[in-house]
Amino acid sequence: MAKIRHPKDFFAGLMFIAFGLGAIIIGSGYPLGAAARMGPGYFPRILGILLLVLGGALSIRGLRLEGAKITLESSRPLIILIGSVVLFAMTVSTLGLVLSSILLIVVSSAASKEFRWKEALVSGVILSALSVAGFIWGLGLQFSVWPTFIGGR
């Protein structure tokens, strides 16, 4: 078993291989057509094969060249940030813009090492008010502002 010497190259290669395989497998159901009359499956097939080749080359290089390790120190902020956006998406149509904005601000603030409850809440309320003023009154976007289950719009 060869040793992974350059993890960044090696895993990037694997990632491209995965995307390439995905494109070929999912795209296998699309008609290929011929070179003169390409079907919807022709171009994705080319891209998939290219990704396989390039990804393969990268992975092999990752086994031979030396390179720095992958550090994962920022995975906590990542989970919190992505989580807060997903939470926003889940709540915005039912809870309304006001509450889901505050939720996003408070949760995402926790990604910082200097997180303070009070400060996050205050800034959440202010920014939520600003977004209602800007996006709904200012730009006239059609959002629900208040929770739908207590009769809000």
Add this chain to the structure above:
Amino acid sequence: MDFLSHLALGFGVAFTPVNLLYALIGCLLGTLIGVLPGIGPVATIAMLLPITYGVPTVSALIMLAGIYYGAQYGGSTTSILVNLPGEASSAVTCLDGYQMARKGRAGAALCVAALGSFFAGCVGTLLLAAFAVPMTELALKFGPAEYFSLMVLGMIGAVVLAHGSLLKAVSMIILGLLFGIVGTDVNSGMARFSFGIPELTDGIGTGQIAVGVFGFAEILMSLSRKETHDVLHEKLTSLMPNRQEVRRAIPAAIRGTTIGSLLGVLPGGGALLASFAAYGLEKRVSKRPQEFGKGAVEGVAGPESANNAAAQTSFIPLLTLGIPPNAVMALMVGAMTIHNIQPGPQVMTSNPGLFWGLLASMWIGNLMLVVLHLPLIGMWVKLLTVPYRLLYPAILLFCSIGVYSLSNSTVDVYMTALFGFMGYVFAKLECEPAPLLLGFVLGPLLEENLRRAMLLSRGDPTVFFTRPLSLTMLLLAGFLLLLIVAPQFRKTREEAFQEGEA
């Protein structure tokens, strides 16, 4: 002369109160995000893309353009006063700008940066005006084979001039192309890679990819950095540079403008590369290279002129050929498609008011910036004292609302979150996201032109090599690829990017 009537038309469009207002908003917003580290023009424009839906096309483009060149003005302020690049393209300005500030010449450095940018902006706009007509005429001669080869050349160029691994950059472009063709195939009406999600049959939005991969990734990277704002508290006594500084800054600004204008047009170029290259050039031609890094005024004038010149000239390939040379221009393609405008040579003939109006607005915007920027510096500096822990949740919120507002669809927000995660993975694996965005925008175009060219040639792939224009471009692309393999060029390429990181 035609030129004058075009300009008259352009200024007629740009001087309407609405468009002046949008130019001003764009410039101020651009300066703001330029000053603030941790958010760049790509994320901002991506965030605003959905919002421009309800704005007239010309006004929307005027505002978005203003953000790009406004950011070049703002970025230098943070570099000079805080020794932190407000904008990646102002990173090299830190080296000498901050040293000038420490010697009490902050005012002079800011003034040189602003005036240099203004000069470069004017030249860049003039170049755009001058090259627009001939380039468009050339582009109208292009058939599908030529377009295909041009796009290949553009993408190869983007890879060669970007920094980082060549193999990864090419892979990222192809991945971008793949993302680009998600959705309904125009020829057969078949939904591709939509995973049964109805929203995906319309394709992935430019905003979702850009906000996710650039915006979220920028926040994550900034969060892992330590906050050490050390704003200079000395009063800005005099903004005027002294005579010796002026004498040294003027030729540097001219050199910076030249190199910036050239690099802006090249695929993969743009403001970032231009400023790095200009700094390297200044250091090489200077009679006093030992002063660089210790407060040489050329080290401010050159790069700051270069990045603004490049910001302007990078519009040339976009507006005349319809090919975006960098990530910001890729987003401009997104902005035009939202308004049902296909960027390319036909824009100038079918929509002259849009083309010349945008151009005239750039000059007006530059004028606004140079007039407004210096008096407002005090305010921008105050903004820097807002801690990042309050800033990034706000950025995140506006990004999310912006994406959601495009079609009131939560699927779009989930997609953005997914791309945010991908952006993190890309950053960890050192895969540059800019080529991905370029490929994404070009994906449908590339496929369409490949299909048409092959249809016309009845399936004969040699068509790309038998048509002279197409062959020339493919040869150029091959030459660029050879260059990068050549060790000498490779070394200079790496050096060019290391200057600012040191």
